[in-house]
Amino acid sequence: RKEVEQDPGPFNVPEGATVAFNCTYSNSASQSFFWYRQDCRKEPKLLMSVYSSGNEDGRFTAQLNRASQYISLLIRDSKLSDSATYLCVVNGDNYGQNFVFGPGTRLSVLP
């Protein structure tokens, strides 16, 4: 089983739609969780951290379920500029510094 798994998509949604991405991880000792965004031919950029209690940043909401080892990202009122690949990231070693990246889910927001 891969350490971090995501549905590769692509997700094609109209502007204004709500879209949700899911991610599962295998290391039950993981303590840090993030969502990154990567535009085509660019570097990954931190979108948001994921906290145990769930957290929200504008149109973006992240949730963590430790019991199921599952992370989600919800995007409301999607914009054309949200089109990108979304990477789920989990810390993967005993030191907590090595992050394991999922394969990413590609989102295309259509006009």
Added chain:
Amino acid sequence: DAGVIQSPRHEVTEMGQEVTLRCKPISGHDYLFWYRQTMMRGLELLIYFNNNVPIDDSGMPEDRFSAKMPNASFSTLKIQPSEPRDSAVYFCASRTGTGDGYTFGSGTRLTVV
């Protein structure tokens, strides 16, 4: 803050040649990471350093790959000899020990022909 700086942005080289990729982390970041990204395998960690010391190099694919961090502001990833299967985008990233995520450089797109 200039961010993580990588050079060169693009590198095209012939099989068998030595390739050196360079990275300058963000000042004050004491962790530095080298990743490789391909369509088939996604983002893979090659090696990471803490305070200039290599901590985990288990991701380095083989002896042809080596990485150094002679000081807090500079790291290199060397491939010698290069092979076509090394073609990928190589990213350098840095973070503080207590910081939130990584900050990535713009990457080096390597093509070995």
